[in-house]
Amino acid sequence: MSGIMQKIQERLQSYRVPGYYKKYDYRWTMVIDLDKCNGCQACVVACYAENNLQTVGKDNCGIARNMSWIRIEKYYEGEYPDIKVKFIPIMCQHCDKAPCEIGCPVFATYHNQDGLNTQVYNRCVGTFTCATYCPYDVRRFNWFTYKRDKPLDQQYNPDVTVREMGVMEKGTFCIQRIRAAKDKAKDEKRPIKDGDVTPACVQACPTGAMTFGDLYDPNSRVAKLAKDPRRFYLLEEKNCGPNVIYLKRVMKDGSKA
Amino acid sequence: MDRKPEGLSYRGVNEDIINFMTKTGPKYYLVLGFFILCSVFLYLLPWIHQIYTGQGVTGLNVPVVWGVYLVNFVFWVGVAHAGTLISAMLYITETPWRRAIARSAETMTLLALIVVAFFVFIHMGRPWNFYWTFPYPNQRKIWTSFQSPIMYDVFAIGTYFTSSLVFLYFGMIPDFASLSQSTTGWRKSFYKAMSLGWRGTDRQWHLQAKASMFFASFIMPLVVSVHSIVSWDFALSIVPGYAQTVFAPYFVTGALLSGFAAVILALTVLRWTFPMMKKYILIHHYDRIGLFILVLALTWSYLTGMEIITGYFANTSDEIQHITYKILTYPYSWLFAFMIFCNTILPLVLISGKVRRSEKLMFFLCIFIIIGMWLERYLIIPNSESRKFLPYMWHSYTPTWVEMSITVGALMVFISLFMIIIKIFPVISIFEIKEDVGVPMKKEGH
Ligand code: SF4
Helix, strand or coil: CHHHHHHHHHHHHHHHCHHHCCCCCCCEEEEEECCCCCCCCHHHHHHHHHCCCCCCCHHHHHCCCCCCCCEEEEEEECCCCCCEEEEEEECCCCCCCCHHHHHCCCCCEEECCCCCEEECHHHCCCCCHHHHHCCCCCCEECCCCCCCCCHHHHHCCCCCCCCCCCCEECCCCCHHHHHHHHHHHHHCCCCCCCCCCCCHHHHHCCCCCEEEEECCCCCCHHHHHCCCCCEEECCHHHCCCCCEEEECCECCCCCEC | CCCCCCCCCHHHHHHHHHHHHHCCCHHHHHHHHHHHHHHHHHHHHHHHHHHHHCHHHCCCECCECCCHHHHHHHHHHHHHHHHHHHHHHHHHCCCHHHHHHHHHHHHHHHHHHHHHHHHHHHHCCCHHHHHHHCCCCCCCCCCCCCCCHHHHHHHHHHHHHHHHHHHHHHHHHHHHHHHHHHCCHHHHHHHHHHCCCCCCCHHHHHHHHHHHHHHHHHHHHHHHHHHHHHHHHHHCCCCCCCCCCCHHHHHHHHHHHHHHHHHHHHHHHHHHHCHHHHHCCCHHHHHHHHHHHHHHHHHHHHHHHHHHHHHHHHCCHHHHHHHHHHHHCHHHHHHHHHHHHHHHHHHHHHHCHHHHCCHHHHHHHHHHHHHHHHHHHHHHHHHHHHCCCCHHHCCCCCCCHHHHHHHHHHHHHHHHHHHHHHHHCCCCCHHHHHHHHCCCCCCCCC
């Protein structure tokens, strides 16, 4: 009897893991050193180029309907001329307990075996539930059919889908690059090494503020950086288990480093 | 007061209802045509425009992605609720005054649910894929997500619609039979087919009563569950202003409040346009529904207080920010004050029996309640999203002309449907009124 109960318990517990995986193959994590970020927005541009993000035109951009999957939030402190600007790049945090996933009625967003929170564009019906539930507001919606002008459509990245009107999209940690690295590693019959995968934003960052890797691998750079005393998660109190670690030095007396 | 329809005979009831359904003047067609025209121009064409151009024609924007469409969705589910309460709950408790108005209220439920379903599709980014939200077997082996509250919306509304339809139909079968005897032309064959060979034997009456009782008991929990499920769309998120445990009872109460107000509006319009209706829809009904509205308004006010106070007690910066935005920031502070005026202060006049028995006063009061309840949903749905966690993304929402026109158009659609339905189906339950009238001669069984 107790054996059965235990089995049921285990079974129920396994359901609590998003996607019902016992353990993910990888735990992709990004570490962003806010002390290094200078707000140059190179990561944003890189994301546009890599992930076929559409430009929405002047009017729509003016009302903040831009499609950028990663955005640099700027917070100003103090009065001019003694003003300080703080930057924080925010993209999809690939939460372990993603609130968006429970909302979607059609499984368009779910956890894959890498522990990534993925979005299946073809399945999306556009109920907006995920964007509502997302505490980071990183989901972007295709409000119209966006097209690139003539020669520019040659720039589309063939590895990434071009999304149609009416679907939700969001940052993927450049899943196409993760896929490519996995394939290569499989061909060479080895697990993915640290540094095999570099998302576009990480690659573009001129100050090296961003680092990407597998947190399960104790020797990876992210695992080391994750032990940094400056670490914090964005909106950690919401208990979503985000997978982007921010590093920021905060002085005891509240002054900025 | 006159609690029962008076001066009626069995034959009189039949004739009244048939005349009401068949004798349609040109004025009626003119008004109906006007409303259908309005529906096309205010509802259909803007929607087609939206489907072609994209959801971008609305005022929605991340993070405010649930706007007026969802407000209307919740509002119309609310309107649907009172019909079920009147027809099912009062059926079970054998409340005598329900008989004359139950049918029209239940018809309203059904039509409101059609409007609701369409608001779900209007709200979707890709409405042509709506069937993906139904769990149907397919070769792609994709199932729907049973942890999603939106999924349960589909089920809840589907169940609600189907069972209301069946309940309504079962109640109508004896009426169809009696109508088929006294009508001619297409109506005769139509009613005959619909009456399913009803002869009025004891056994049939017995089964009919049994089935009605079964469906009434089946629907009764739905009154509570459907709007609770709708409220979970919001309560299951972590957005400040949405994540409220009080939401299920709060939404159900609000739904019933707006539903009863809508019933009063419909009954009053029926009374005003068809003097014949005055024989059936009595001031006594206003009195009873007035009492319901009073109780519901007080409960609603208490729960509104709780909603704000629990948020305030949580004392997290985001809850405080949300409450400040909703109650104290300029346009919304006025809207909030107006909502409290409509739903808490104004219904207090219902304590006086004179007001409850005056159809004019009740009519205007109910218009205010309807507006107040719509505002309540407006203040909850887009406004909570305007103030989510990251201040950089704070964003105010204003509906565009497309959204407002579809909102008004939905009302036109509802009115047109109602006007068509009451001419085809008996909007007053003939056999139940006859029960009120009293049996002319003694019969065995019933
Ligand atoms: S590219 Fe690097 S430095 Fe520039 S904004 Fe992005 S994170 Fe900051």
